Amino acid sequence: MDAKALEIGVDGKQKPDSKEGMGDPQALFIDGSYCSSLDGATFSVTNPMTGKHLYECASASTDDYARAIQCASIAFNSWSRSSPSSRRLIFLKAADILEAYLDGDAPAILSAEVSATTSWVRVNILATVGILRETAGLVTHIKGEIVPADRPGTTILIEREPLGVVFAISPWNAPVNLTARAVATPLICGNTVILKPSEFSPKSQHLLVRALHAAGLPPGCLNFLPVSPSQTPVVTEYAVKHPSIRHVNFTGSDRVGRIIAGWAATCLKRCVLELGGKAPVIVLEDANLEDAVEAVIFGALANAGQICMSTERVLLHSSIAKSFKNILLRRIEGIKVGNHEEDSTVSMSGLFCPASADRVQTLLNEAIKSGAKLLYGDTSVSGPNSTIMGPHIIDGITPDMEIFHKESFGPLICLCSFETDEEAIGLANGTDFSLCAAVFSQDIMRALEVARRVKAGSCHINGPTVYIEATLPNGGVGGSSGYGRFGGIAGVYEFTEPKIISLGKSGMKYSF
Template identity: 30%
Template structure:
């Protein structure tokens, strides 16, 4: 069994100052793959100081030169594609196709921000139109500084890319903390940094848990910005720590996203999009469309189509090509989801497909795909993020009711609208309070379009030019035009 007891600091693997170790599990076999250090505050201090020393040279390098390193990350990940897909599947429980999407989207993100880094050079010193005579104003974009990046376990490679790529493109130096649940795929980022000759200290990777690394990183006086993806509970703690020092935060937190199926939708086509929105990655998606709002005219037809598709899903070894759904990523998440299923029984929810009545593989942290219909709006399962393969349906009488119920949530990360009329679907989408709205499609997440939510789903945006802007400070230099 391999033990990850080292941290990547200043382009070297150095022994962690921490004394605790945590098991890294294979969620299908329920076996320990490795042990990882829990980390220590001293590790954070060493990494932050290293990033501070590296910042002036990296900041001054220019966007075009930084772009070559980002392209290097994309190329190196591409060369490692097969091995990383299998490693991610083994460590996370994703089926191979889902692990491939995680990696391919990460590669696309590094390439996109290489282009954005080059464009940043073109924007520097742009003239600002002012009405005052004989006065000039020019706009510059400076990197925020040293950034702390904390990533989740559900999509480790792409969520790292969403943070690291724009941070490096902007000229920031970084301290990256992967999830202690799925740390193995992200170790490749340190290996790639050495392979492509990334300057020392620009990327520092710290393994550990919240106590050893996450909390000390959020509090560290040398961190100029924190970007966190994860639960609301931890995100609120990160925000509180940042507030004590008045530093910036980007938070991508929970979701309870709706999917609206209107009366003019084709139930068979709609069923495919509903399935993709909730059962992909065993429902462990922050944007999972776990609230189904279906017009009563097509409800019976849609539920019938969903039943057939749920029954056809193959649960099993995520490394097997025929598997449609792997296990949940860890035992704690399985316990959480099973707790919601027990609550559903206590609440007397109407079952269409019940996880507890389906035979599961003999091992692995599995929860079978579950579907309830006519779920009361007061139910915990309707209101709270479950983060598992559990879909709650509720019938609506008209478009206005669907929109009102879709917006009646503490969260606003994403939504999907399905209608036989594309113009109608777009119009409904404009009425929804969420950061990403898909219509008549699966969940397309593109490097060019922003990612983030309204309300309790977070603060700020990742991806697109907005993702780059979150790692930049805007500066204006103003004076006489002929001075």
């Protein structure tokens, strides 16, 4: 596997050999060049919908990471001193290139790797285009300040400077979008990046690398190193603890996030961790029920519920619970579920692996055994690889059920009732997750009061839990949702550090 293993034209488009554009192997990308791993190791990437082999991907070793980190450290010396305008232009050009991928091989790649429906492909690409353009605008907002000094003849500057080499780990579920979030702000702030993509979606995540490379990002600034599942723990620990890695950002499960945080703590290294969610939607008795149902269906079922911000619990005031359920049942019948590879018009397709479907089924069955009622769905799966699971509505969940606390990451709408605002807030805050939430009410000030008391990094009034913009400081408020912030100026603060520079006039005298 050499530089020609992934041929890229001047327009940044990969030239596929196969119908899907998936037949070529995926190489590592280190210091601006494509290469195989030093030990020649590879791993297989499969189609989760069919279980069929897609291609072989190079698997980076610790030696490959060592080389990439060294190259990134060298590149940092020049990239960190590059002009704001030059960085901005690269990002804006990359956005245009990436957008053009919608008419190229991006739909086939995302469809094959992560069972992305037509709409989910567009969301991934267009949201990423937005991230690149918004982040490009941040480059002139990396500002310091001048503060007064008590010492005569002294001026104090506080500048924000880049950290150095950042280690970024991004997941498969929104592979292009979340990869951009992991690398864009670090890069625009002048850092260089080592990117570890998910083993499920290397080519999907590589789309961003292709676009930035084609836009002129200098060698060594962004290095792409997939790793096989068996080697991931060893290689990831090595990278997290490497002395030249100054910062780690990770988006994924709380289980893995805790491990990474533990490794980072041993060397006192900063992290941004955006982990799981168990997002509640509180529907008060004066809510517009049609609007609430629409937001719940979108929030719970977009990408088959495989989003960290997915609506996981719907808390209904008892006076409107019956009406809400009737509207919900009518609306959910119109959702088209199926194999997206056979029918491009389906709204929901397969989960990312059979084990995921099994886990969701187990949560459902255990809740039903504990007294919850299945209002819609039959807990079955279908499809060539047993990954297609339709939407399910389950009523009467309680805090003593596992489904109330454990992230499902599947197409579930879980309902329970409350009598008072205090009870609703208590139920909403009754898990260890704290990523996002929503409140529905036509009394905005009442909804605002409830939203302020819900433990969440974001709480949306009269809107779905699945909502974020590139300029917003996205993240949880501790616990199983992690800590730190991506997005906007908050992201700038995460990926730079303040440096004090004092300017003293000559001839000053000191005594002790």
